[in-house]
Amino acid sequence: MARRRSVRAFAQELGVGVRTVSNWEARGAAYRPRPDTQAILDTTLARCDPQTVLRFETLLTESAGRPGLPLPLRSSLRLWEYxxxxxxxxxxxxxLGRQDFMFASDLLDxxxxxxxxxxxxDRGLYLFARTTVLLGDLQRDQGSVLGPLSAARSYLEARSVFEQLAVPRxxxxxxxxxxVVSEMSGKLTDAATRYRQLATDVRLSSRDRARAQLWVGTALDKTGDHATAATFMTAAIREFDALxxxxxxxxxxxxxxxxHRGAGNLAQACQLIEVARRTxxxxxxxxxxxxxTAEGHILLSDPETAGEGIAVLGRAADTAAHYGMSHQLRSIEGIRRGFEQPARALQRA
Structure with missing residues (x-):
């Protein structure tokens, strides 16, 4: 239902029989798939777009109540409102995918x-929590990471609701x-430690665990530990390839x-950023x-390509300003300052 596909089309996509899918649908939440079947379903869900995942998880809230929770006794919402x-x-x-923050904010508010x-x-609470998560994503993308009206506050509020609803994932x-908020606010050691823990957390999907591993590297790279960062990043890249x-x-x-730029390996950095740009x-x-921003930073690190790097960063700054991405804009300005200060010192010398 979440994929908005016919039973036959969904069965063909999974490589199973139509009767098998019909049996799953008929048994509903009572069905417990075999491990190999569960792996196929998990992979299919992981490859769905965010809208499909949202529909799927909302449909789950319509099934029987979760263990330990009473069935819903109250709600002023009608079906059409849900x-x-x-x-x-x-x-x-x-x-949010196109950074239309004003429209997204209106819908969420x-x-x-x-x-x-x-x-x-329960269903209304689930939707409320999902709404609050999206509000946190909006605030994070706009660069509001700490304070009363921030991503951190929204994420903590949503987390509390999902704990109440017993949704561990x-x-x-x-x-x-x-x-991520900790990393964005400069708490790099704390962020790296938390990423390490989450990279092996079985509550997360394989993709989210691989992302956590990549972000361990990101946090370590910002602390100057480029070699260890590259090790985590390379392992995550292999995992993304396998997935x-x-x-x-x-x-x-x-x-x-x-x-690699941080470690001074500019030739390797240029090759890798070209792969990223092309793919x-x-x-x-x-x-x-x-x-x-990454490409401009790398180009700026080589005197022969510094002029091109300034131009690339300028275009990135214009786009960030246009869409209201204040955190990205601050990052670009920090890179510019880091380049301009040594250049001015050299001129004075």
Missing amino acids: ETWVDDLERAVAA RWRSRWPAKELD RVAQLDLSLA GEPEDWSVGHQKLALA STTASPMQQVRLA
Whole structure:
């Protein structure tokens, strides 16, 4: 249902019989797949777009109550209101993907302010928590990571609800998001430690564990431990290759390029950033800015390509400013300052 595919089409995609899929659907939550079947289903879900995952997880909340929790006794929401809420969250996910922060914010605020959380049943609470997670993603992408109206506050609020609903995978994903916030706020050692723990956390999907491993490297690279960072990044890249995740694989090369730049291996850094640029599959303005920032930083490190690096960073800064990506803009300005200060000192000498 979440994929909006016929039983026959879904069976063909998975390589199983139509009767098998019909049996799964008929048995619902009572069905417990064999390990090999579960692996196929997990892989299929991991490759779905965020809107499909949202529909799938929302449908799960309609099944029997979770162990240890009472069945819902209260809710002022009607079925059509739930469906409208899900539709608006899908639209918010799409808006965040293109960095349309104003539209996404309007959609999320509409539902967060509509009912007090205490008046919602389990399904409503789940949607409230998903709304709050997306609000945190919006705040993070805009660069608001600490304070009362920040990504950290939103993620902690959503985490509390998912703990109440006993959804461990979502709790772990929010732990990962909170580690990202720690890294963005400069708490690099804390972030690296948390990433290491989450890289082996079985509550997370294989893809999320590989991302955590990549981000261990990112945090370590920022502390100056470039060699150890490259080791973690290389392992994550191999995992993305095995999982068939081309965009994560491309981003991994982008991060690894910066680690080699930090270690002074500019030729290797240039090769890796070219791989990242050539294989990137997303048109997201955020990823375009991140990739251009990394490329500009590498080009700026070589006197022969410094002029080109300034131009690349200038274009990245213009895009970041246009979409309101304040954290990315601060990163670009920091790179510029790091280049300009030694240059001015050399001129004075």
